[in-house]
Amino acid sequence: SSNESKGEDVDKQEKETLIISTWGYNEDILKKNVFEPFEKKHNVDIVLEVGNNADRLNKIRMNKNSDVDIIYLASSYAIQGVKEGLFEEINRENIPNIENIYEIAKAPLGEKYGPAYTVNRTGIIYDTEATKEKVDSWSDLWRDEFKDNASIANITSTAGPAMVLAAAKKADVSIKDDYDKAFEELSKLKPNIVKTYSRSSDLVNMFTQGEIKIGVAQDFAYGRIKDALPSAEWVNPKEGAFANLNSVNIVKGSDNKELAEKFINFLLSEKVQKANALDKVDSPINVNVELTKEEAEGLTYGKDLINSLQTIDYEYINSVMSDWIDKWNREISK
């Protein structure tokens, strides 16, 4: 890809540039564990474009000549990208490391598209001290005791749709048959909800300021909440926590496809996965990564755990998303 960005020198002709669109966090660690080793190994320059899922997806959606080679996305967004044909098909033979990752991560978007490189959970965090009974199920969110003391993720955020699924579980309906029931159930939850959050930092804040006793969250927020509020506990609800898979894809029109595949392969390699796990940036998805108990603390780690996770059918969800958002707006968050 050509490089028009400012500040990056293109002085060495033979040196190629790989443009990676990713979230802007933990950049220093990722650089150390992923980007720099890869740059060295393959003699390339990596240029980052950062932003949240929606921003970045929107940009490659609208700008077909965006120069971006690789894009990191959460499942729900990745699926939209697939549907709209924004990604190149990959050649799995060029990415041998796919064989070494957990089953759920191999092809969350179908065989033609990129694998997931990490996984995380959506579960419950609650303040054990402020709560009378142990929490172990999604239904516990509906308890009277949590009146005005709970927060759930907004429908539009990554962890959002999981809540609708949880509500369906509570109502004991299959989501595809009757999501109206799920929303009915959700509106019963309303008295408990202080607000729906869309940034996990917001959730951390609500816990630390004593605004809430319970919240639905992704596991990476737990560490910080626990730091601030030692009585906070993570719960994998007995119905199962929901999995969120972050995947990598090659953007259509990339003229660095081979290099991009090499990058994906590199990202899935045991070494990189372990390094990221040790730095607590990404839960490892490579089956060969072994961690001690302390090292695994706060990560979605281990065969059993990963196999217990509920996967979400984003393809379906995306097809009804606009209706869900509308319902959500009218009933949960006005």
Add this chain to the structure above:
Amino acid sequence: MALLNLKDVSVAYGDNVVLKDFNLNIKKGDLVSLLGPSGCGKTTTLRLIGGFIQANKGKFIFNDKDYTKVPVHKREFGFVFQSYALFPHLSVFDNVAFGLKLRKTPKGEIKKRVMEMLDIVGLADYSKRYPKELSGGQRQRVALARALVIKPDLLLLDEPLSNLDAKLRVKMRVGIRKIQKELNITTVYVTHDQEECFSISDKVAVMNEGVIEHLDTPQNIYDNPKTEFVANFVGFENFIDLSLQSKNEDISTYNSKNGRVFKVKSTNINSNKETIKGAIRPEEIKIVNKGGDNKDENTLDGIVGISTFLGKEYQYMVDTEVGKLLVNGNTNKRYKEGEKVKLYLPKEKMVLV
């Protein structure tokens, strides 16, 4: 030839016509004063010459060039504003130095000339002050210094001394006149102070509602105003209706309504009408004596009314056969209300308009 020439100029603010077919010629080096009542268009005339307002019609010729459209900053005119218009962000020194700096005058010379000028207006000690920190009169003097220091081609002064006390005003006007003469700067001067006007001017233009009624030397305006308006304006407070009796080359004779005979110098007759007004200043009427011969020429009988102390003199309102007259009397003797007096109106001092 005239240096400055306004030809049939008209100026209006919106619908309000202020100057109408206005004409004015000024010789190089002359100082011409504009005199006239409040709101008659003096400032407007100056602003027109200065280029701050555009005429609706007419021409402005300066130095044989058509200046009608020349932009203000190319005119090289000095202007003192009625409202001072000092630069609030500059010190007194910098205010005065402003024009010189623009002319790229060397620093040393700027300093010299500014301080000289501040000395003339008596503000040498105030050069570091800002306009806000000055009294009204001090501000006015800064404005004056600012305009004078650039030695302009034409100087436009709008009541430059109105906020100064008598002594300072005299000093300043002498200063202005001196500089003006030395550098031969043609000057248009607006003032409401008649003594100032007469003492400083080569010519005086008396304006009334946007028109010059009388343009002449100070002495002529003072002694022999051409119209009733001008006469009234320059201090002929008393007007007596008269009708012509006989006209002579030297002295003419008129009658008042009540039959008194008035002899008047024929050169003082400025109108050919049959019934005419005899005008005279309060200070020219002499209080001759109580009672006395009724038949004397140029006399009137009257009874003293209220009186005012003017400093130099007393001014009496005297009730006469032809109406109330204002009469000044010296301070040696103060007449009381109700006292009978005889007034004498010298024939050289009466003007017929």
Add this chain to the structure above:
Amino acid sequence: MALLNLKDVSVAYGDNVVLKDFNLNIKKGDLVSLLGPSGCGKTTTLRLIGGFIQANKGKFIFNDKDYTKVPVHKREFGFVFQSYALFPHLSVFDNVAFGLKLRKTPKGEIKKRVMEMLDIVGLADYSKRYPKELSGGQRQRVALARALVIKPDLLLLDEPLSNLDAKLRVKMRVGIRKIQKELNITTVYVTHDQEECFSISDKVAVMNEGVIEHLDTPQNIYDNPKTEFVANFVGFENFIDLSLQSKNEDISTYNSKNGRVFKVKSTNINSNKETIKGAIRPEEIKIVNKGGDNKDENTLDGIVGISTFLGKEYQYMVDTEVGKLLVNGNTNKRYKEGEKVKLYLPKEKMVLV
């Protein structure tokens, strides 16, 4: 008892002390003028009384109450600013009506009183204009009307007529005086026009560098100033060094340096020093005759220098044995430069300071 009483007041702008231990008493209903050179502290005094600046020390008693700390709007004083300070966003009418509206005067009465007042200042036709659309003099009259219409307890006027022509100024000052008398409004008046000052005031205070040098009736100030500064300021242009010869109850005798004898009315002696200055106005010196007897009392010989036309009179600079003197002569005869003259200085007209 005094209505207004400033006691040992000091005012400074930063380090610059403007009024120092200043004292002033004014009787109810009196109009007191402040007269003094530019920058002497007149405006400062008014602003102090008005409450716009705070004294560093001293007291201000008004109507037996301590007013030192009373806020401006509780003072019920009318103020005319040297800079007019008209409200640019209000029409002439609304400017004048401003104070009445605040006093919740009924609409009809506001209209009546405002229009009456505009009539008095000659601006009835201008009520709908905005300040921007007025001439300098017109603005000043609006400011005056605005202050008068509220019939204040105390009226503070800062050169309220400085931008008006002579005739209008007389009319306005008569108007002010009339309203002031009718409503018995105590007034402090700042003006630089001496005639105006003397004609309108009950008392005149002559200020010099923040101190009142002489507070007296206009007549006394005019005839018999107490200090050299005051004398000079009110027009005693000529000063002659004299030394005492003999003092009598009625007439005293003095000698000039060159041995001329001057008799002076003893009531005109305002200082006990041995060497003293004899002051006299230009217009009081009489030009007696060319040459003549050198030994006459109260006379001086001199040679005519440059002359100026003042309207009423000529003013000559006469070079005498005791220095240059300014002398006025009437217009009947004009003396030429270089002519020899004898001057007579009447004993009643000389003041010793």
Add this chain to the structure above:
Amino acid sequence: MKNKANYLLLLPGLILLGLFLFVPLFSTIFQTIRGKEGLTLVKYFDFFKDSYYISIYLRTLKLALITTLIAVMLGFPTAYYISRTNKKVRGLYIMLAVFPLLTSSVVRSFSWMVILGRNGIVNTILLNLNIINEPLKLLYNEFAIVVGLVYLFLPLMIMSLVGVMENIDNDLMEAAESLGASRLKAFIKVIFPLSVPGLIVGSVLVFTGSLTAYTTPQLLGGSNAKVLSTLVYQNAMSLFDWDTASVLATIMILTTLIVTTIINKLSGKLSGKR
């Protein structure tokens, strides 16, 4: 205007706006009225037929107006105070007023959570003083949004006003007082009308700012405090439905246009004609 050349000075600005504001924007807005056959306003009718949207619209409008009003009430005296201090100190005051603008809107909102939260500073103080027995709910409601928005936009109001007020001559205030106006009255009758140009600018900036604000309502508002811009963001960023987003945006633009016209008219009345 006398001099035609003066118009040239307006030209660069007009070109900039024309090319880079109106052309792109109109092409976006145009999409919203293009139906299958010809032009249609159906998308707009849909919005106004739905009581849910109307309620959000009204809430947004209400919050923006209240914010503007409070910003005026707080900003006006403060700006006046600043404008009457001497030049040196004035710089310091202006700088202090600007500081809040330098913080990220997220952090700013978080600090308000620390102040207004259940265990927050305000509640702690009130509880300790025994003024209340139970923490007040100050957060996650419209009140919190207004506080956050006022905080966000007050500096704009102050800055706009100071610029105008410092050019008002002190004489005028004195004249008013000498005519019997108390400080407050003089302020209302003289300073206020003369500050109207700054007031208009300030109000327009604050109003449009609060109407289109996203982060602050999102962070400080609760589950019952959704505003219009949330909908715009949802549609644009989550659903990629730019048509609906543009419809909402157009409605916001029209609203600000109407309100700023009213502000202009109203303040024209307040200041009296020029």
Add this chain to the structure above:
Amino acid sequence: MNTKSRFLTIFSVLVYTFLIFPLVIITAAAFGANDYLKFPPEGFSFKWVANIFEVEMFIRTFKISIEIAVFGTFLALLIGIPAAYILSRYQFKGRNFLQGLFLSPVLIPAIVFGFSLLKFLIIKMQFPVYTSLLIGHTVVILPYIIRVISSSLESFDYSIEEAAVSLGAGRIKTFFIIVLPNITSGVIAAFILAFINSFNNVPISIFLTGPGVSTLPIQMMSYVEYYFDPTIAALSVILMLMTAILMFIIERTLGLSFFTK
């Protein structure tokens, strides 16, 4: 000074407390040992400040943000001041309309504007990202410049300008040496507003950033998306500090007559 009543003083102090207090909390958090916002903080630590410098993107995007804000503000001043002058100095037909027009960029929800610019500038016109970003910022800050400056010009006494012209200064010169110095605070206010608006802008930048070209607020946004430690608070404090130092330097070296020269 008697121009300020006690009420006014107290009122202003309260308003400033309102404005400053949250900043105190932020500052406290920035130097606190807690890894979340807490007031009063427990302990003292420089780790959050240090953390800023660990994240290279903060530094890189900071530079870009500054560049864009400086160039953008400069451009907007260049375009805006003449327009503001004409709009407030002269009465002419269509003046109100033009005034409204120049204000319009703030009336438009920024996200829609950003999106439109992306479609038009980057996709259609193929402008480089950096240029587009600069243009977008210049457009949004132009209204601040024009309105703030013209409102302070409206209360400017033009007879002062006439005086300068009569002393021989050309129109343009007069503008620079007489008009400008007397509306300094207006210009500074406009500058500050514009600069900060550009520097803080998120909704437009989001669309107009691209590979290697991002702004600090975007970076900060991404950061707080997942993290909630006081690094951003520390960053805000650093920004305030830099502003304060900058203003202090301007004040000290150039003085208030900065614009006169």
